[in-house]
Amino acid sequence: MAKRKTISIKDVARESGASLTTVSLVLNRRARRISPETRQRVMETANRLGYRPSRLAQGLQAQRAGVLAILVPQIRRAFADAYFGELISAIHEHAGEAEWKILLEVAYPRFIETRQHLELFDRHFVDGLLCLGVTSRDEYLRDFARIGTDSARPVVVVNNYLPGVTLNHVRCDYHQAGRLAAEYLIGLGHRRIGLIHGASEVQTSWDLRRGFEESLAEAGIDLPASRVEDGLYTEEGGAAAVAALLRREPALTAVMTGNDKMAVGAISALKESGRSVPDDISVVGCDDMHQAAYCDPPLTTVHTPIYEVGRRACESLLELIEGRQQSVEETLPVYLTVRRSAAPPRATS
Amino acid sequence: MAKRKTISIKDVARESGASLTTVSLVLNRRARRISPETRQRVMETANRLGYRPSRLAQGLQAQRAGVLAILVPQIRRAFADAYFGELISAIHEHAGEAEWKILLEVAYPRFIETRQHLELFDRHFVDGLLCLGVTSRDEYLRDFARIGTDSARPVVVVNNYLPGVTLNHVRCDYHQAGRLAAEYLIGLGHRRIGLIHGASEVQTSWDLRRGFEESLAEAGIDLPASRVEDGLYTEEGGAAAVAALLRREPALTAVMTGNDKMAVGAISALKESGRSVPDDISVVGCDDMHQAAYCDPPLTTVHTPIYEVGRRACESLLELIEGRQQSVEETLPVYLTVRRSAAPPRATS
């Protein structure tokens, strides 16, 4: 139990023969009014003693925890998901540069029921919160809706938003993502096109769908319900969805999926059913995750700047916290990455 | 700026007409000596006012942050890795039950150089640290070596250890994992067996190798260097390693890999080279991750209780912190999960 005696500013003051104020001033670089000699002496003593300011005391004084929380949804293995991983990395890196620490929370039902999402702030665990993977079923988000310019509990929703709830958010332009994919497929000559969208409780899945439909409509192409399926954002869902789609619409020549995982699932199901991608049917994904370039065939997909979204969300949250901003609603541009999973339809069609 | 006035114990005292002491006593359930009426009155006022104790103040007083840190290695996309994800989930869940918060840190070179791994403790950011994905190159771990019973900076190394450094750790029995795989393959009738081990700076990769070799030797089977490759724990590495192995030893009928990822990579490379698994060559993995059951063929693999390791590591860390334990060195048992990627060698061989 050699419990290292934690050495405090007091010790430095005593050892250096200066007062608490002086030491504090020197250590906080507010040393304008301190004589160089005193400054020097204090610094030396602090180093010699290995002084480290207590974050607890500083926090109490400043009424500031110096910590941000990331709230991850309770999906199976959220911590092993490439999408969330990318966001977490981005946020962590940016926060770290600004000397903020990151607390990890999972939106377990119990976590919400016991109002811990509010306690996070009220008990000064954190100064800000980033919400990942939110859906319209996440009622707790209403607790964070901006009322006027209330900045008591700064929250930023990451890469999504809730219609009808005034929440800070940073996201990709999924409406445009839908448009880009549709326009590309149309340009290749496709007319019978399907859509496998993500879980319908996710707002951006509707944005993508709307953009996709819009572009098709502009080209005089219909998107009947029979050509639309929910793939739940998973590989398995994508596989099941493409099968269902082809059962109803065997003549489909192309399909877009709301993320890359569903595209991968769909492609593998298509292969198993003996179809070739893109010769028999084209597939366009959305995300452009690392694996997109390495699957077979390499995936043509809409690139969504996920890392950048994480970065900007974190940056915005800090602005919110520091009062440099009252609200954030940002949409980042997307673009199409052409690889080899989409091609013109067979001449026979 | 409707900055909610943060309401303190003082407010509760004033409003309920009790003293600070009384309120504190009631709120901390040390209410033995408090009259039921006072108790009732205080509780009501606290609820009405929505009082929430400040963790900063409590922490300062108790000299305790109530936070644990998870230190993740700086590998690309560590936050998107199934193995680390499983550990993080396990730790987070267990910590949460005991009302501890989890801080996330990445072992960037800069993080170590600036001694932030020590500041974590010295500045009272956290009370304990869990190190994931540790290798023998992580010199910073020596800063945490137990000296006598120094418990000033409680640290637990998760699912690994460092020979020659006295560190607390909880891990799976990789020596036994090697033995189980070898014995199974030998039992199936294999004699020309290869090993694709993980990165050699990871101690447990040597344990597995030693166990594997040991069991082969006991059966009178040799494991020359030509039958051993480093697969770096990645899919690509596994694929490359199996190719190299077969170039040198075309008659190999079975191979073990140090984790499931390498097994997946190896199997895909084998398929591409026109070989059938397990008909032409058997593959046994190690980990038994979620995907192991779903790949093609389903993977025969040594099950390592990763989730349990995370849980136990967290539990042990808390015991260390609370002084209920002086040191932890625990090894959890593994077992073989038989699926379909390993079979007897062809009769012709």
Added chain:
DNA sequence: CTGAAAGCGCTAACAC
């Protein structure tokens, strides 16, 4: 059964 007061480690207003 209850309260006054000290102190955790730090910052900053104010005095000298």
Added chain:
DNA sequence: GTGTTAGCGCTTTCAG
């Protein structure tokens, strides 16, 4: 230029 002091919000002796 430097020091004294109050106070951040809480727990905990120690007196009543």
